[in-house]
Amino acid sequence: MKKLLYSLSIVIAIVVYTVSCTKIRTTELGSGLIPAVDNVNVFDTTLDVVTTLYSLPDSTRIISGSDHAVGIMEDPSFGKTTGEMYFQLLPQLFGTYPFGSSRDSLIGLDSVVLSLRFKSVYGDTNSIQSLKVYEIDQSAPFRDSSLGYPMSHPSFAVTDLLAEQNVLFSALNDSLMYLKSNDTVLTVNELRIKLPNSFGMRLMDYDTTIYKTDSAFNTHFKGFAMKADEGSAIRRALAYFNLSDAGTRLSFHYRTTKSAKPDTTVTEFILRNRANANLVKREPTGSPYGDRLVNGFNNQEELYLQSSPGSYALVQVPGLQNLNNRVIYKAVLQADRLEGIDDGHFTEPSLLFLDAADSANNRFITVPNSFVFQSNSAPYYYDPGAFGGFLLHNRFEFDLASYVQGIVTRKEKSFALRMYAPYYTRPVIPVVGDGQIGLQINSTIARGRVVISGGAHPTKKMRLYIVYSKL
Numbered sequence: 001m002k003k004l005l006y007s008l009s010i011v012i013a014i015v016v017y018t019v020s021c022t023k024i025r026t027t028e029l030g031s032g033l034i035p036a037v038d039n040v041n042v043f044d045t046t047l048d049v050v051t052t053l054y055s056l057p058d059s060t061r062i063i064s065g066s067d068h069a070v071g072i073m074e075d076p077s078f079g080k081t082t083g084e085m086y087f088q089l090l091p092q093l094f095g096t097y098p099f100g101s102s103r104d105s106l107i108g109l110d111s112v113v114l115s116l117r118f119k120s121v122y123g124d125t126n127s128i129q130s131l132k133v134y135e136i137d138q139s140a141p142f143r144d145s146s147l148g149y150p151m152s153h154p155s156f157a158v159t160d161l162l163a164e165q166n167v168l169f170s171a172l173n174d175s176l177m178y179l180k181s182n183d184t185v186l187t188v189n190e191l192r193i194k195l196p197n198s199f200g201m202r203l204m205d206y207d208t209t210i211y212k213t214d215s216a217f218n219t220h221f222k223g224f225a226m227k228a229d230e231g232s233a234i235r236r237a238l239a240y241f242n243l244s245d246a247g248t249r250l251s252f253h254y255r256t257t258k259s260a261k262p263d264t265t266v267t268e269f270i271l272r273n274r275a276n277a278n279l280v281k282r283e284p285t286g287s288p289y290g291d292r293l294v295n296g297f298n299n300q301e302e303l304y305l306q307s308s309p310g311s312y313a314l315v316q317v318p319g320l321q322n323l324n325n326r327v328i329y330k331a332v333l334q335a336d337r338l339e340g341i342d343d344g345h346f347t348e349p350s351l352l353f354l355d356a357a358d359s360a361n362n363r364f365i366t367v368p369n370s371f372v373f374q375s376n377s378a379p380y381y382y383d384p385g386a387f388g389g390f391l392l393h394n395r396f397e398f399d400l401a402s403y404v405q406g407i408v409t410r411k412e413k414s415f416a417l418r419m420y421a422p423y424y425t426r427p428v429i430p431v432v433g434d435g436q437i438g439l440q441i442n443s444t445i446a447r448g449r450v451v452i453s454g455g456a457h458p459t460k461k462m463r464l465y466i467v468y469s470k471l
Contacts, residue, residue, distance in 0.1 A: 034329050034467055042329070047464040049333075050299045050316045051454040053292055055284075058309035060424045061148035062278040062445060064271060065244045069280055069446050070131065071169075072228045072235035073123045076341040078306050078449050079284035086142060086149075086156055087243050088223030088275035089250045090214055091267075097208050098267050100256035107255040107262055112200030114163070114224065117247030118172045118189040122447045123237030124345040125170040130229035133193055134158035136222035142275065143218070149277035151309060151445065156277070158225045165193050169237050180253075181264050190247050191239075200252055214273065223275060236345065238446060243271045280446045282309055288341075300454040302338055303462075305421055307349045307448040312420035314357065315455075317464050320407055321414040330467035331404035332388075335396045335419070335452040336460040349421035349448025352389040353441045354398045356415035358428075364418060365428045369402035373429050379440035389441075396452060404466065421448055 037044045062068060069083035091098040099106060114133060121127075136142050137157040175188045203221065210216050228235070242248065250269040255262055284290030289304035289311070303313040315333070337348070358365045366373070366382075374382055384390065388398035398419075406412040423445045426436035442448065453460040 035469075037467060042467065042469055044465065044467045047317050047319045047323075047466065049455040049462050049464060050318060051303055051456075051462055052298055052314045053300055053303050053454075054312055054314060055293055056308070056310055056312045056420060056422075057152065058422075059150040059152055060308055060422075060445070061150050062276075063148045064274045064276045065242070066278075067119045067240040067242050067444050068276070068278040069122075069238040069240055069444075070226055070228065071123075071127070071129050071238040072230065072232060073127075073238050073446075074235050075123070075287070075346050075449065077287060077346065077451065078289045078304060079282065079287035081238065081446055082228070082281045082283070083238050083446065084155060084277075084279045085226045085241065085243075086136060086223060086277040086279070087271060088136075088142075088144075088218070088221075088273065089248075089269040090217065090272040091211060091269055092272070094211060094213055094217070097211055098269075099204050099252065099254065100258070100265070103205065103207065105257045106204065107257060109197050109200050109204060110253040110255065110264075112195045112197060113251045113253070114193045114195055115247060115249050115251060116191045116193075116226075116241040116243075117245035118191055119240040119242050120444070121169045121172065121237050121239050122347075122444070124234070124342075125237060127169045127232075127234045127237035128166060129169070129232035129235060129237075129239075130164055130166050131191075131193070132161060132227050132229055133163045133195065134225040134227070135160050135162055135199075136225050138219075138222055140222060142222055142277065144214075144273040144275040146274055148274065149279070151278055151280045153277060153279055155279060156225065160199075162195050162199055162224075163193050164229070166233075167191065167239070169239055172239060180251075181266055187247070191241070195250075204252065204254070240444060243276055246270070278445065280309055282306070299456040301457045303335075303419075303452050303454045305349070305352065305419070305450050305452060307421040307442055307446060308423035309446070310421065310449070312418050313452075313454070315417040315419055315462065317414060317417075320404065320464065323404075323408045325408050325471055326468040327471065328401050328405040328408065328466065328468050330465070331399070331401040332465050333398040333400055333417070333462070334465055335462040336457075337391060337394045337396070338451045338453055338457075338460070340449075340451040346449055348391055348450040350390075350442050351384055352396050352419060352421050353425060353439075354387075354389065354417055354419050355425070355427045356417055358415065363428050365415075365430055367398075367400065367403050367417065368412060368415075368430065369406045370398075370400050371429070373432055373437075381437065381439055391450075400464070404464075421450075 140156040
């Protein structure tokens with residue numbers, strides 16, 4: 001009897017201890033207050049995983065307030081990425097002529113300049129690319145859309161080439177000085193492209209009927225397209241611009257008659273609506289990543305993870321479903337970063353994400369028990385510091401202790417897991433309901449790639465490491 005009571009007291013103590021420690025986290029996932037493995041009371045084991053690499057078609061829509069990627073990036077490990085940007089800039093007020101009191105008051109146009117607010121570069125900042133500005137063809141189905149356009153949308157038709165400018169990406173954050181009316185303006189993080197005066201005069205010659213509404217204006221001017229030229233000198237980076245920032249504008253510098261005297265002034269068109277699109281295309285053919293997609297097989301040694309639109313690894317743990325009941329102190333899915341080509345220029349994603357493939361219901365769900373939904377913590381809606389996904393000590397880890405406990409104790413299902421680096425993802429969160437909930441995992445589209453160990457790597461296998469006590 002005493003022996004039985006003693007055994008029960010040990011089990012109860014272990015369970016209470018486990019529950020009390022579930023919220024404790026350190027820089028190593030699952031290591032807070034974990035008892036030492038002594039192979040008497042506390043044991044550890046490592047379960048092998050089977051990993052398969054897949055491309056991930058992505059229909060994410062880039063909204064007007066997000067940073068837009070422009071350029072050509074040729075990555076020796078992952079292949080070619082192309083970013084195109086489409087947008088419409090409008091007068092700040094419709095219903096009146098935007099250039100002085102009337103067209104009759106105009107004396108002349110000095111210049112018309114397209115300014116874009118620069119945000120960042122991904123890739124080799126020494127890139128030199130010829131950025132071309134086109135006018136969107138009036139026949140193109142480009143319009144104001146509250147949903148935005150999927151980044152996989154086909155390119156919109158363009159017409160006249162308005163301007164072309166060679167841009168050294170490392171200089172995009174340099175300070176600039178220019179004249180605005182009679183004032184000198186000093187600015188940074190601004191790309192300025194001078195457009196033809198003939199284009200500016202065309203817009204200034206429109207009468208008040210065209211400037212009466214945005215719909216009337218749209219029938220005469222759809223907007224701009226910006227693309228990088230394939231013949232650019234160094235095509236190894238994407239530049240990011242923000243369209244809704246006040247630094248993005250179309251500036252008309254002109255002279256008009258005011259109070260019977262010549263006056264120099266400026267009128268600025270801005271992004272007033274949501275007519276914008278950022279189309280991003282990946283071409284992995286001929287790269288190591290592309291070769292693994294074409295010649296894919298189960299349990300690969302190396303997994304090439306690319307941020308949206310990119311790829312994912314499907315991770316299966318064959319030995320997990322039949323694991324017997326035990327107290328789980330720690331269960332961590334571990335994947336080591338492997339050396340790639342030009343990692344110094346083409347850095348890893350800010351965060352990886354892990355969800356589960358619920359094939360029976362044709363959906364992806366958050367990892368049961370281990371993913372904790374937090375309704376007040378947008379845009380993640382969870383704590384990535386607790387769940388995992390950051391690169392620490394050259395390794396990615398995910399805390400799956402609660403998930404594994406549910407499998408071994410309550411015989412819950414062991415799912416195949418999806419590891420990837422999405423910009424935005426919409427899994428089902430079962431504890432919330434059957435509807436998908438949007439989670440923004442990485443802040444910028446097409447930024448980040450990494451090579452990690454797969455389940456068949458000879459020295460650094462991806463694995464599920466478990467610390468436990470027997471019952």
